[in-house]
Structure formats: C-alpha cells, structure tokens
Amino acid sequence: MAATFGALAGVKVIDLTQMLAGPYCTMLLADQGADVIKIEPVGGDPTRQFGPFPEDDTAHHFGGYFQSTNRNKKSVAIDLKSEAGKALLRRLTKDADIVVENFRAGVMDRLGIGYEVLAAENPKLVYAAIRGFGDPRTGSSPYVDRPAFDVVAQAMGGAMGITGPDAATPLKIGPGVGDIFPAALAAFGIMAALHHAVRTGVGQFVDVAMYDGILAMCERIVYQYSYLGKSPSPEGNQHPILCPFGTFSAKDGQVTIGCPRDSFWRELCVVMGYPDLATDPKFATNNARLAHAEETIAMVEAWSASRTKAEITLALDGKVPFGPVNTAADIYADPHVAARQMLVELEHPGSARPVTVASTPIRMTATPGGVVHRAPLVGENTSDVLLALGLSSAEIDALKLNRVIAGV
Structure with a gap:
C-alpha cells in the first residue's frame, strides 16, 4: 500500500x-x-x-x-x-x-x-x-x-x-x-x-x-415536540421553521433557495423585482413569511419557474444561498467537484x-x-x-x- x-x-x-x-x-x-x-x-x-x-x-x-x-x-x-x-x-x-x-x-x-x-x-x-x-x-x-x-x-x-x-x-x-x-x-x-x-x-x-x-x-423533532406538543410530519421540500427554504421549479429542472436570514430575503426581493416586499409587514421577517408560507413560496416559485437554472444562477450568485438539484452526471461535470478533487x-x-x-x-x-x-x-x-x-x-x-x- x-x-x-x-x-x-x-x-x-x-x-x-x-x-x-x-x-x-x-x-x-x-x-x-x-x-x-x-x-x-x-x-x-x-x-x-x-x-x-x-x-x-x-x-x-x-x-x-x-x-x-x-x-x-x-x-x-x-x-x-x-x-x-x-x-x-x-x-x-x-x-x-x-x-x-x-x-x-x-x-x-x-x-x-x-x-x-x-x-x-x-x-x-x-x-x-x-x-x-x-x-x-x-x-x-x-x-x-x-x-x-x-x-x-x-x-x-x-x-x-x-x-x-x-x-x-x-x-x-x-x-x-x-x-x-x-x-x-x-x-x-x-x-x-x-x-x-x-x-x-x-x-x-x-x-x-x-x-x-x-x-x-433528527434533533429538531425533539425540541419541536417539547415546545409545541405535536409530532412533526413529513414537510415536503420546504422547511417548518424557515421560509422560503426549499426546492423551486426551473425551466430545466429544480433549484434550492434558502433565506434563513431576513437580509437574504431582501436581496431575493430585489432580484425578483419586488423590492417593496422586503418591508411589507406580511413578508419582512422570517416569522411573518412563515405565517404566510403558501403565498411566499408561490411568489418565489413563479419567479424561478420562468427561468432556466443558468439564469437563476446568474441572478442569485453571491447574493442568496441557492444551488441546482444535481444528478450524478451533473456532479461529475461540476467545476467545484473537480477543483476540490x-x-x-x-x-x-x-x-x-x-x-x-x-x-x-x-x-x-x-x-x-x-x-x-x-x-x-x-x-x-x-x-x-x-x-x-x-x-x-x-x-x-x-x-x-x-x-x-x-x-x-
């Protein structure tokens, strides 16, 4: 050896x-x-x-x-x-x-x-x-x-x-x-x-x-049950505490977008062309967005679904946490994977x-x-x-x- x-x-x-x-x-x-x-x-x-x-x-x-x-x-x-x-x-x-x-x-x-x-x-x-x-x-x-x-x-x-x-x-x-x-x-x-x-x-x-x-x-389900007295259930491709935080459609596949901090949400609003949403009381904070999760997710979905993954990358790169949903073939072709060996x-x-x-x-x-x-x-x-x-x-x-x- x-x-x-x-x-x-x-x-x-x-x-x-x-x-x-x-x-x-x-x-x-x-x-x-x-x-x-x-x-x-x-x-x-x-x-x-x-x-x-x-x-x-x-x-x-x-x-x-x-x-x-x-x-x-x-x-x-x-x-x-x-x-x-x-x-x-x-x-x-x-x-x-x-x-x-x-x-x-x-x-x-x-x-x-x-x-x-x-x-x-x-x-x-x-x-x-x-x-x-x-x-x-x-x-x-x-x-x-x-x-x-x-x-x-x-x-x-x-x-x-x-x-x-x-x-x-x-x-x-x-x-x-x-x-x-x-x-x-x-x-x-x-x-x-x-x-x-x-x-x-x-x-x-x-x-x-x-x-x-x-x-x-799965530590999150333990404190959720302790705090809320309710067993969490399958949550699809979104998050029970953070919003928006999950997968969204693109023209040629799917991407993930996460805004765990309000500063990221503000950046996303500007990119999506809705800067006023950043200060709207319904959406300005994570807890507010979570209370209006269906509406928040729908807005992000409408924006992402009209764009390709490459277009989303160009719009969000360096501003908001995001990434494409990769297949094994995508991973083999990714320059990050090559650079990191x-x-x-x-x-x-x-x-x-x-x-x-x-x-x-x-x-x-x-x-x-x-x-x-x-x-x-x-x-x-x-x-x-x-x-x-x-x-x-x-x-x-x-x-x-x-x-x-x-x-x-």
Whole structure:
C-alpha cells in the first residue's frame, strides 16, 4: 500500500466490520492515514458480492459497494470460529490502538474475544461497536437482540417520519444515512477515546446505536415536540421553521433557495423585482413569511419557474444561498467537484478501466490524508501482516493448509 501522510499515520486499527456502517467508520480512519487491517472470513466479506461490477469484470473480486468503503485498507482473512484464529486475533490486538466491530451484541463475547478479553491484554485499547440498538455495557435496550439496517434506523430514529410529500407518505432518504451518520459519530467517539487513551494509557468501550445516531441527527423533532406538543410530519421540500427554504421549479429542472436570514430575503426581493416586499409587514421577517408560507413560496416559485437554472444562477450568485438539484452526471461535470478533487479514480481488479469513488471531504493543510489505494483482495495482506507479527513462513503455510487463514 502506498504511504499515507494523514494525521492518523501510525495508528493501528483492527477492523471486524461488514456491510456499511462499520466499514464507513473505519474508512474515515483509513482516509486519514490509520493502518486499518480488515479481518475477513476466509471466504471473504459477503458484501464483496454486492454490485455494481464493471462490464468487463468477470473475476468479481468485489463490486462498487465494497470498493467505495474499503479503500485504503489491508485484508487479513481469518476463521474466528477456530481456536487458532481467535489466538491470532488476540495477537493482532495486543499492540492495536483501536478495534471496531458491528456484530450483534454478544457475538464477540460468545466467541471469547470480546472487549474485556482483549482489553485485559491491552489496557489502552479503544474498542468501538456500532449496533442497531446499542450494547448493554452502556445501557441495555429492549431491542438489543434485534438486527438492524439503514432503513430500520431511518424509520425508528425519526428521519422517515419527517421526509416525504405529506403526512401519509413517509419516505426513506436516498443515501444510507442510517448507517453513515452513526458511522461518523462512532469515528468521532473513537478519536475522543483515543485522545483519552494517549493521555492516560487507559482505553475504553465506545458504543453507538444506529437508532440513537439517527435520533441525534433528527434533533429538531425533539425540541419541536417539547415546545409545541405535536409530532412533526413529513414537510415536503420546504422547511417548518424557515421560509422560503426549499426546492423551486426551473425551466430545466429544480433549484434550492434558502433565506434563513431576513437580509437574504431582501436581496431575493430585489432580484425578483419586488423590492417593496422586503418591508411589507406580511413578508419582512422570517416569522411573518412563515405565517404566510403558501403565498411566499408561490411568489418565489413563479419567479424561478420562468427561468432556466443558468439564469437563476446568474441572478442569485453571491447574493442568496441557492444551488441546482444535481444528478450524478451533473456532479461529475461540476467545476467545484473537480477543483476540490472529490472524485477519485481507483484500479478495479478484473477490469481494464479504473473506477471512480467519492473522496474524503475532510481536508487538512499539514496532514491531508486522502484515497491512495483500492480495496484489497480477500486476504491480500494476510502473509505480510502475520510475518510482521512474528510468525514464520512455515507457520503461515500451516495455518493456510488448515484453513485458519486465507490469502493470495
């Protein structure tokens, strides 16, 4: 793997995660230079089989799902149900800084390699878990034994309940926020715990429930219910507190316009050709506009719908917060995306052409980090990692023969 120069260079992470939430969390660490060693079953992480695949790829080592969130990582394939495999994991974690897993509560404990076992051999270890409903170590949930995925967290945490065209039609948010937002919270918790461990030499257990993460993301509905005594419902493409603040039609698509401050509204009124509205008591303040939301939105819609996105851009650029509703093709063509280098090409084993994934949005001037290496093949780094751990080539060959480990 090419050298990285991120702020987490030298930090060793043992990654036991699968699907999206856990791998996204460890991806964030890997993008900032951490040495992330992904522990896979000897047959490989099942998500390797998820597409899409390039048309000329017949090998199917992994698809786009796996490539995107497992870049910058190493792969070590171990059978953790075998005693020899468990012993290898304990050796790997003895000098690790971080362990991350997203199994159901109790799985690692039943295998005999849970937090307390690993921490007894490595007291500074930061051990993080991302589960649907948390871990009993930090507060037992009545749902602790339930499996969960993105859509479950979105539904139960409140995101779907305020998303959709009307109260009768809740909608799942397109990106996997039920996984990705808890993953980002877990990465933050890991960094906080690592800071503590560096200062004190004492690690700890870090727990993020997906349900809790989405509830925290939907913080607005909590105070709305507290203040108003009413559950918010799907709000379409406008905002329950700010006006105007949402999507509006254009001749060739849709744009977003937001006026969270009255100064922006005044600028918009001038651009629309209605300067008197800026001082009209019905529209001069956000609360007044909210009380007359239907009329306010209709005026903005009438103005935007008669113009193209390019014309709206020319009229509002630098004056009012706005932006077009982009497709993936639009994003690929956007000069901002190119200037910020937000799209990265990677090798895809089995294909003659490179593929593109989203880069890290976290930018630092001294330790930039970034995406430097494709996702690994199953066990691609098994031998190298175990040799560095002190095993001999003969021992590694014997472990492969007994299917305790796998590697290419």
